[in-house]
Each structure stands twice: as C-alpha cells, then as structure tokens.
Amino acid sequence: MSKASTEFYGIDVGGTNLRCAKVDAKSGKLLGPVVTRQMCDIASNRVLTDTIRNLLPADSCNVGVCAAGLIDEEKKVIRNSPNMKIPDEITFASDLAKLGFNVEMGNDMATSVLAAALYGDGRGYRNVALGTFSSGSNYAVVRDGQLGSVRMEASHYPAPLQAGLLFGWLGKDSNYEENSRGPAGFPHLAVLAQLRQYFFIRGSREAHHPLLLKGLEIFNKTVNDGMPAIAAKDLETSAFARAAAISSLSPTFLPDEGPLVGEGHNAADFETLLAWPRLFCGCGGLGHIEPYLSGNGAASMAQQYFAVSARPSHRIIVLALQDYNRKAEKEGWSMYEESTPDRPLSSRAYIAALSAISAKHVYAAYEESPDESPQKHIRDTQVRMIASSFGTLLSHHNPLDRIICMGSMTNNWSCIFGPAIASFKENQTGQFYLDGIKSPQIVRNTLDDIGIIGGVAYLVSKQGR
Numbered sequence: 001m002s003k004a005s006t007e008f009y010g011i012d013v014g015g016t017n018l019r020c021a022k023v024d025a026k027s028g029k030l031l032g033p034v035v036t037r038q039m040c041d042i043a044s045n046r047v048l049t050d051t052i053r054n055l056l057p058a059d060s061c062n063v064g065v066c067a068a069g070l071i072d073e074e075k076k077v078i079r080n081s082p083n084m085k086i087p088d089e090i091t092f093a094s095d096l097a098k099l100g101f102n103v104e105m106g107n108d109m110a111t112s113v114l115a116a117a118l119y120g121d122g123r124g125y126r127n128v129a130l131g132t133f134s135s136g137s138n139y140a141v142v143r144d145g146q147l148g149s150v151r152m153e154a155s156h157y158p159a160p161l162q163a164g165l166l167f168g169w170l171g172k173d174s175n176y177e178e179n180s181r182g183p184a185g186f187p188h189l190a191v192l193a194q195l196r197q198y199f200f201i202r203g204s205r206e207a208h209h210p211l212l213l214k215g216l217e218i219f220n221k222t223v224n225d226g227m228p229a230i231a232a233k234d235l236e237t238s239a240f241a242r243a244a245a246i247s248s249l250s251p252t253f254l255p256d257e258g259p260l261v262g263e264g265h266n267a268a269d270f271e272t273l274l275a276w277p278r279l280f281c282g283c284g285g286l287g288h289i290e291p292y293l294s295g296n297g298a299a300s301m302a303q304q305y306f307a308v309s310a311r312p313s314h315r316i317i318v319l320a321l322q323d324y325n326r327k328a329e330k331e332g333w334s335m336y337e338e339s340t341p342d343r344p345l346s347s348r349a350y351i352a353a354l355s356a357i358s359a360k361h362v363y364a365a366y367e368e369s370p371d372e373s374p375q376k377h378i379r380d381t382q383v384r385m386i387a388s389s390f391g392t393l394l395s396h397h398n399p400l401d402r403i404i405c406m407g408s409m410t411n412n413w414s415c416i417f418g419p420a421i422a423s424f425k426e427n428q429t430g431q432f433y434l435d436g437i438k439s440p441q442i443v444r445n446t447l448d449d450i451g452i453i454g455g456v457a458y459l460v461s462k463q464g465r
C-alpha cells in the first residue's frame with residue numbers, strides 16, 4: 001500500500017512549467033534535483049499523466065501537488081486552469097491515485113502558506129500569514145500549520161477610499177501632466193483613462209471587446225507607416241496589438257450609455273469614478289486591493305500614464321523597449337529602433353515599449369530617479385496600500401505572529417516593503433489599535449521552491465503525518 005512508502009515527492013504545476021523534486025517530509029529540505037518539464041507541449045491529460053508518472057519512482061510513493069486554478073481537492077482534479085492547454089478537467093492527480101500513489105493536491109496559496117508554516121519562515125509560530133506580491137497578489141493565513149484553518153483569497157476586497165491613482169489631463173493642448181488624485185478636466189478623458197487601465201490589466205481576456213476592435217480600426221487607419229494592418233485576431237495573442245488598440249481609444253466613440261467594459265461595469269460606474277478614481281482589478285472587479293499591491297497593477301498604472309503622456313525618452317519606455325526587442329529577437333517578431341538624441345521613436349516603437357512595460361521597469365526607474373513621474377506616484381501608492389493591507393489582514397485575522405512576504409515585488413524590499421512596514425508599525429502604535437491586537441513580525445520569505453515543498457506540506461497536513 002502506497003501510504004506505507006516513506007518517500008515524498010512535491011510537484012508544482014504552473015502554466016509554463018511543471019517542477020518536481022523529492023522532499024524530506026520532516027524538514028522540508030529537497031533530497032534531490034528539481035526536474036522541470038515545459039507545459040506548452042502538453043495538450044492532453046494522457047500526456048500530462050505519463051510525463052509526471054515518469055518523474056516518480058516505479059513503485060508508489062507519496063505525492064503532494066501544488067496547482068494554480070480551481071481545484072477539486074476531493075476528486076483530485078483541476079477543474080479550471082486558465083493557463084493550461086488541456087481544455088477539460090485536468091486529471092493527473094486522480095490518475096496517479098488510481099495507479100496506487102498516495103496523492104493530495106491543493107491550491108497554490110493553501111500549499112504555500114502551509115510550506116511557510118511547517119518548513120519556512122513561519123516555523124515555530126502559531127499564527128502565520130503569507131502574502132504573495134508578484135504579477136498578482138494574495139494573502140493566506142494558517143494556524144498551527146493545520147489545513148483546516150487555512151483562509152485565503154484576501155486581496156479582492158475594496159481598497160480604501162483614498163487609494164485612487166490614475167493619470168490624467170490637467171492642462172490643455174498636448175500638455176499632459178500627472179495628477180495622483182485622478183484625472184481632472186474633461187469627464188470623457190477621465191473615462192478614457194479608466195478604460196485604458198482596464199484593458200491593460202485585463203489583457204487578452206478582453207480581446208473581443210467592441211471598444212478594443214474599434215481602437216484597432218482607428219490605429220490601422222491613422223498610423224500609415226507602410227507596415228501591414230494589425231488583424232483583429234492578433235488582439236488575442238499580441239500585447240503589441242492590444243497596446244496599439246488601447247492607445248487609439250478615443251473619447252469620441254465612447255457610448256453614451258450601456259456597458260463600457262466587461263459585464264457589471266456600465267456608464268454609471270464611470271460617473272462615480274470621476275469623483276473617486278479606482279483601478280480595475282485583473283479579476284474584472286473595480287477598486288479591489290490587488291492591483292495596488294501587485295506587479296501587474298504597477299505596470300497598468302505606468303501604461304495608463306504613458307498612454308496619455310507621450311514621453312518617448314522616459315527611462316521606463318527605454319527599458320521596456322529594450323526588453324521588447326530582446327523578446328522580439330527570440331520570437332522572430334519585428335524589432336524597433338531605440339531613440340537617439342536626433343531620432344525620436346516611431347509610433348510603433350512607442351507602442352511596442354508600452355506593451356512591454358512591467359513593474360521591473362517602473363522600479364528600476366524609481367531606483368534611478370525616485371522623484372520623477374510616474375514611478376514616484378506608483379511607488380508611493382503601492383507602499384501606502386501594502387501598509388494598509390497589513391492592517392486589514394491583521395484586523396480580520398488577529399492574532400498573527402508573522403506575516404511572510406514573497407514574490408517578485410519583494411525584490412524591491414528596501415524601497416517598497418521597508419517603508420510599508422515602517423508605516424504600518426507607526427499606525428499601530430496609535431489610538432486605532434487595542435491592547436488585544438498582536439503586532440506581527442513582517443519578514444521576507446527565504447524558502448526556495450515553495451511550490452514543490454508546499455505540495456508535500458499540504459499532504460502532510462491533510463493526512464496528519
């Protein structure tokens with residue numbers, strides 16, 4: 001019987017890669033190399049199950065799986081994973097169980113917080129929260145490393161009122177200036193700013209939106225530079241095509257009434273936005289906290305800024321175009337010339353840069369010129385909102401001993417998280433906090449391969465081993 005096996009394997013299944021390693025279930029240490037397989041070639045359940053089967057010992061063992069998407073933990077299937085090519089339920093975990101392996105599979109936030117609590121920076125603490133700050137953001141909380149106490153999905157609640165950050169038109173003519181309190185001036189331009197941020201953060205999920213199709217039509221008509229027109233179907237796969245369409249959105253063809261963006265957002269939403277600008281969330285929601293904490297949020301703020309303010313020599317645009325060209329060379333796309341003092345960027349080069357902006361560029365520019373727009377406002381907003389999210393997390397989940405932060409945004413520890421923690425602690429000593437509220441330590445995650453180890457932590461916690 002498989003449960004008697006003392007060998008544990010952790011598997012981290014993502015949209016891009018599948019990673020697997022043998023893990024010591026007592027310490028969480030890896031006992032062998034991490035083996036990686038690319039997911040892009042795997043288009044059927046049979047191939048995926050065979051691929052994973054071949055990474056495991058011939059006779060059965062314990063297998064803990066960390067997976068993104070909607071998981072049915074009892075049936076051991078992934079019901080819905082937006083990033084995988086397999087169209088139906090993903091069944092490798094239940095297939096392996098039928099073959100005699102002792103398998104458990106959990107959502108990546110649940111597995112990661114258990115890994116942190118059992119093996120990582122939360123080890124020895126009763127009440128542990130884990131925050132991920134990467135392209136998206138999320139929190140999960142666990143007590144005593146017990147699966148039954150895991151609470152998660154804590155970043156899609158409404159952001160505080162003062163959170164607005166959109167860049168708008170304060171002046172006339174082409175005199176665009178930033179306004180960290182939101183777009184001023186003409187209501188239509190404010191709506192346009194909101195729409196652009198919506199389409200940047202929602203990406204390919206809005207490829208068939210009539211407003212984007214209209215924007216693309218305008219782009220193809222107005223940018224006559226001898227290049228072939230961009231096809232509508234490219235909106236699905238090409239960030240360049242979407243940036244071209246988004247940049248060409250014009251207030252003159254916004255509908256007077258009816259839905260402006262995805263379901264649930266109509267013209268009335270946008271009217272309230274004029275008084276209270278809020279960012280759209282990648283989930284489609286409005287004013288959620290995630291875009292304020294996440295890398296995709298930082299990128300969408302910068303993209304919105306550069307879509308209204310043509311600043312072709314800005315450091316963020318320069319860095320983004322370099323990255324675009326590196327990727328273009330690899331993928332065989334057209335590359336675009338970078339600007340020189342006597343040769344400005346072409347329209348297409350600017351759009352290529354716009355499409356490639358990421359949080360990495362925003363914070364690289366911040367390190368070089370912290371007082372410049374838009375990086376100053378984006379960073380200040382993110383610091384404030386991360387501090388605020390610590391407070392909200394604590395007020396919902398008190399007591400917390402440790403909040404552990406992980407993800408690519410924590411690479412900017414001293415310029416984002418240091419000040420956010422200081423601000424949070426400062427507020428905590430004030431009148432808003434009661435004696436019964438514990439002050440958690442806030443630290444950066446040091447556990448590598450948290451996905452793989454999390455699979456094992458999940459299995460161990462679920463089966464009480």
Ligand SMILES: [Zn+2]
Pocket residue numbers: 155156281282283284285288290
């Ligand atoms: Zn959301």
